[in-house]
Amino acid sequence: MNISQNFDAGNIEVVNCEDAGNIQLKIRADKASDFYQWFYFRLSGAKNTPCTMRIVNAGGAAYPPGFQNYRVCYSYDRQTWLRHPTSLYDGVMSIEFVPEYDSVYFAYFAPYSMERHADLVARSLLSPLCAHRVVGKTLDGQDLDLLRFSSDDAGALKKNCWVIARQHPGESMAEWWMEGCIERLLDENNAETKKLLSQCNVYLMPNMNPDGSRRGHLRTNAAGRNLNREWANPEIDASPEVYFVKQAMQEIGVDFLLDVHGDESLPYCFIAGTEGLSNWDEQKQSQLGFYKNKLVELNADFQTERGYPAKTPGTANLTMSTAQTAQSHACLAMTLEMPFKDTTATPDETYGWSGERSKKLAHSCLDALSSYLESGLL
Numbered sequence: 001m002n003i004s005q006n007f008d009a010g011n012i013e014v015v016n017c018e019d020a021g022n023i024q025l026k027i028r029a030d031k032a033s034d035f036y037q038w039f040y041f042r043l044s045g046a047k048n049t050p051c052t053m054r055i056v057n058a059g060g061a062a063y064p065p066g067f068q069n070y071r072v073c074y075s076y077d078r079q080t081w082l083r084h085p086t087s088l089y090d091g092v093m094s095i096e097f098v099p100e101y102d103s104v105y106f107a108y109f110a111p112y113s114m115e116r117h118a119d120l121v122a123r124s125l126l127s128p129l130c131a132h133r134v135v136g137k138t139l140d141g142q143d144l145d146l147l148r149f150s151s152d153d154a155g156a157l158k159k160n161c162w163v164i165a166r167q168h169p170g171e172s173m174a175e176w177w178m179e180g181c182i183e184r185l186l187d188e189n190n191a192e193t194k195k196l197l198s199q200c201n202v203y204l205m206p207n208m209n210p211d212g213s214r215r216g217h218l219r220t221n222a223a224g225r226n227l228n229r230e231w232a233n234p235e236i237d238a239s240p241e242v243y244f245v246k247q248a249m250q251e252i253g254v255d256f257l258l259d260v261h262g263d264e265s266l267p268y269c270f271i272a273g274t275e276g277l278s279n280w281d282e283q284k285q286s287q288l289g290f291y292k293n294k295l296v297e298l299n300a301d302f303q304t305e306r307g308y309p310a311k312t313p314g315t316a317n318l319t320m321s322t323a324q325t326a327q328s329h330a331c332l333a334m335t336l337e338m339p340f341k342d343t344t345a346t347p348d349e350t351y352g353w354s355g356e357r358s359k360k361l362a363h364s365c366l367d368a369l370s371s372y373l374e375s376g377l378l
């Protein structure tokens, strides 16, 4: 019996793997940080053997309620990720599982590897609609890929709409969302896409945190920085990811920003606005309300009843991407949250919240953007 994690986005520490009935594991904390919750490992050599895997430090994870009513993702072929129940007792999360094959993978959510990221970027660039640039390098020396989708050469005259994903690398659903977004933007036969790309240039950062992604981090980059707390004054040697993207935004301009995330605990899809800005007003509220209500119309998985409470004006956290960008560029900026578990109103017994559902939500978000651009509220 063997447990391994030495691969792209892998994360687990083996405490004891001698007894199939009591396999003890620990999640490794992000480098130079106390955050941990993302895990991804392979169990091999246990075909037809009843196994109990215990993650003994689950109670000290960044969001312990995330492991309540949680169903782990597992896959035999690394393509299809299914769900399996877990239990949480006294800070220990247990998975009881009988593998049907010689090897099985377990992960906090369906992983989105850096290899898959490279495939996604390469595939995008085959389209004449897509242009690419490396805005900078990470601390581990990886490229920070920025994609621009535009349907004609008058690009500079159009609105510039940005979507960034995976500032928090463990939130892999954010890059599944991006894959759906890109597939939709590349669909030249889709009338909605055509209309959208005639209205605006779409700038995408499919992965804001390649180092954290490859290292199997939950929340930080290679220097232990939480990128979504770095937007006020990013330093080039500690959070180059934010430094370079903020610089590109300054140069290109921003008329709209969506920052895509996953929430460990809340079983809903929702949007958080920037109500905490000191100059929040009725116009900004109607822009935010329009986008959210449009998305409710378009996608049954999205809702506006539950989410984070809105901040009161004057209490915005300007270290976050949305507040900082809304303030600097005077535009609508929102955080989109998807669940790690599932949506309570539209549950899926087999897959829970999944890469596929994240991709569909991206399609709806693009359609909502198109309506927003047409609304005259901008």
Ligand SMILES: [Zn+2]
Residues within 6 Å of the ligand: 168, 171, 261, 262
């Ligand atoms: Zn996040």
